[in-house]
Amino acid sequence: MNFKVSSSPHNRIKRKTSDVMLAVILACIPGILAQVWYFGIGVLVQIALAITAALLTEIICLRQRNRSFMQIKDNSALLTGLLLGICLPPLAPWWIAVIGACFAIVIAKQIYGGLGQNLFNPAMAGYVVLLVSFPLAMTLWLPPLNLIEYSLSAWDMILVIFTGYSDQGYSLAQFRTSLDGITMATPLDAIKTGLSNQQTYQEILQQNIFNHDFGIGWMQVNLAYLLGGLWLLQRKIINWRIPLTFIASLFLLSGICYLASPQSIADPLMQITSGATMFAAFFILTDPVTASTTPKGRIIYALLVASLVFVIRNWGGYPEAVAFAVLLANMCVPLIDYYTKPRTYGHVKG
Amino acid sequence: MDSLIEKIKSGYLWDFPGGVFPPERKKLSNHSPIKQLPLADEYIIPVKQHIGHPANIVVQIGDSVLKGQALTQVQGPMELPVHAPTSGEIIAIEPRISAHPSGLEELAIVLKPDSLDNWCEKSPTPNYFTLSKVELLDKLKQAGISGLGGASFPTYVKQSNSQPIELLIINGVECEPYITADDMLMREHANEIVSGIEIFTHLLQPKLVVIAIENNKPEAIAAIEAACSGKTKFVVRAIPTKYPAGGEKQLIQVITGQEVPSRGITADLGIISQNIGTAYAAYKAIVQGEPLIERVVTVTGEQVNSAQNVWARIGTPVQFLLDNQGYKPLKKPRVIMGGPMMGFALHSLATPVAKMTNCILAPSDKALPAPENEQACIRCGYCADACPASLLPQQLYWHSKAKEYDKAQDYKLFDCIECGACAYVCPSEIPLVQYYRIAKADIKTEQLEHEKAEKAKERFNARNERLEREKQERLDKHQQAAESRKKAMAKDQGAQDKVAAALARVQAKKQAKETPEQQETTNKTAQNVADSAVSQDTSAKATAAAAIARAKAKKAAQAKAEQLAKDTDKTPTTEDSAQAKAKAIAEKIKAKRQAEAQAGSDAPAEPDNAAVKTESDNKDTEQGLTPAQIKAKAIAEKIKAKRQAETQAGSDAPAEADTVAGKTESDNKDTEQGLTPAQIKAKAIADKIKAKRQAEAQTGSDVPADPDNAAGKTESDNKDTEQSLTPAQIKAKAIADKIKAKRQAEAQAGSNEQAEPENLANQTETASPKNEPEPSAATDVKSTETAENELTEAEIRQQRVKAAIAKAKAKKQALGDK
């Protein structure tokens, strides 16, 4: 008889890499739904574009590198596309998503050697390249649908994405003008713009957008991502250290600054429930490949990202701080990992 | 420690980091009682089943043994005996597949039961507390008890620890899925187990005994608690179910919160842990006087109809156990010895149950899916979260895979307990533990090689020095010799007469005794003898050899001249023989010259290595073994003896030919050292080939193997095939073989005495030292005497050689036997 001989252990948990990726993808769904609710079908279009581009690029890359393209089944490219798509402004032109996804897969991932080898979070790398290359298109966040002067159907959105003009011939720039006649990015953008216009934080909050669904909308999107994240925690797909540390330290940092100078900074709750905070905490920072893997390292890593986010948000040139912060922290991960080796059983500290 | 003991008593439990929760599947086998099995057709008892060294086999093929009779006898440290699992006949002692992950064969004693199952005489000591500690430990040793939890560490060694022991932990955790052997044993034999623990406490005198059982075994906990009632020193502690809580280090962490220092032992903490099964075995051994010949084995898995625990005798083939419980093999069968986390897959169902075997698992492919494709590591860190030793399995994996072993060791590779928790959780299905095992093995070999290289370097340097020195001495001597020769030549013609006389003697004898055909053989033999002599010429003997060779060359030249003269008035037959002889001598001269040349050149005398290297190699591989040391000494003695014999004999050729045989013998002896037979065989053959090649290369002639070599080879071949015999038997047989080989050689040589350079020990008697003629002027006078007289003298001389050889051999054997 020919015996099957393999090395121990002989049983394995049934959760495969593809399952892990899939779980993360599923956990994004509440957040995506919330985003669609507030920003329209454009969100989905962007996600679909990014995913398609990512998958196709991945297949081509695997082919080029003589790997079986069945590796696509590990769902990692799918996840990268999804995460990038989520970050894109809903009405950004179609090629934005495609360029971003291609960059994420080719440059940020495959060139480093594919899954598991990349130093930078591919989705964030793609996003940053877009942000730097096409700053205007990348800050085209619309106000929530109900605040737009012109009604915007799903068809209009798709037309805008692919052609730049809606059915009635309105351009994107026109859509962005809200009731109040201000051009808006995200609430944090608005605050920042307001602050730079010598308004106090409290004055800014008096503006229409914050009283209506706008601020609430972002908050709810964030809460939806929090929900998905908690589910991942409960399933033990992700470790609690990174998200908890990130949210807590961001809250504390802004809290301290807010207490010191309540006029000039957004309040802590606002900080952690707007922008990409929750999404970043549970879906970006926890990317296994590019985050720290030691218990202590994870805390340091999350702390580092939180500080960078806080600094860039409040004093930096770009409104969306998470991507930059994550990439900067990614660079430090090997170092962090090296210096945070846990104390092995039976060894004295040191 | 006292406050700690108080804390432990209060019921406080610690936790260990990481850990996993694989499906337990213990329900399969913990419903029915432990079953008694009928006798199997044969039992295969591996000689070594524990960590340490095998003991000496004391039975022979054909012996009848009784149940419980010791089959091996302990002689050194870290040895443990094995016992007959039932009464019957020893039908083989040979390498068989053993219970080892490699699936390699190891020396085993095969027993055919006589179905009577008769016990040998037992010596129960229920009142063991009257015995001294030493006596009690000896009893544990003689009963062959080693840790039954899986590590198989000799229990008596663990128990004889000299450090003060505060805490004795009895491990009934059994955290591996599927296995219920300890569980069932505790349920059915709680009182015996507690009695066994009392033996340990008597030996160690700990302040507290904690019996740790995972909380998924309520029945076992209840049974042990009942058995412990009233014993104040005993605490039964239910610990949370988490793999690998049953690992010794993890269990100590759970019970005491302390960690065993890396590379330390538990006794450093004042703690000793023993398995439940070991306690039971100790009870059996001491109180009932029954050695360890059976244990509880869980036969389980989805492919087994009635999964159950059985009393399996040590040596029972796995096939028998499975068949008894109704085994449905899969298309590609997979049977695991041990649990699914740390057990190993068997290569064959002929594998016997060993002392550490706690489970035979035949899982379905669904329950324990075979590993699929290994994917890239996604750095998820699940492995680090699961590792109970707080290692970074992922980094270990990267570095092990890249063979960056320094870095792997930086990440504490050797603190990995190979529990498999990391590989269990890895979503990319990377066989992490396998990578670690390979890395560990590689590092160990590397270290060994490094040590060896260091030693070789030392040896090389020492030899270089020696060679340099000898060269100098040789040069000096050469000059001296040349001068003295000149003087002597001028003074005395006697020396020449002497040489001529010797040659005449030899020739006369040959002519008297030989037919042409015989002579041819003889010549061949002589030639071969010379060849082997050359091949054996060690650099140590270089000086001597050079001198001898010179003398010989001279001799030969003279002989040739003489022959030429004689040839003219000889019959055709003698002419043939004379020619043949001339050729032989020519060969000899050539060989000698080469030897000389080589000895003279620095080329680190490779020929010498043939012998010396082989021997030293052997020594290297057997470091630390006491028998090996003895052997090494024996070899040294042998060499010395040989040298003496040589010098005594005056003619180095026959004696050295003997060394060839002697060396082969020494190789063979190695094979008797109880190493893995396959290895030994390979080595022996390699050595043999090497030695032969070198011999051949050196002589520069492609001489057919001489009879003596042939004999030696036959011997070694025979011995190789007789691994299963006891050393005594092997030896006996070897001698028989040697005689046989000798006879053949003799026959070949046409019963010529000279063709037989070595002889048997009993012939020593015929050699009386009185008859030894002195190579003095008297001999010179004799040179003119009749051929017949010369013959006797030649014979005497031969006998002297033989005597010397025999003496050397006797000594060698005596030493070897030690």
Ligand code: SF4
């Ligand atoms: S569990 Fe496997 S995939 Fe995850 S980090 Fe460890 S080795 Fe890599």
Ligand code: SF4
């Ligand atoms: S096998 Fe080694 S590295 Fe893996 S979990 Fe166990 S101790 Fe840690």
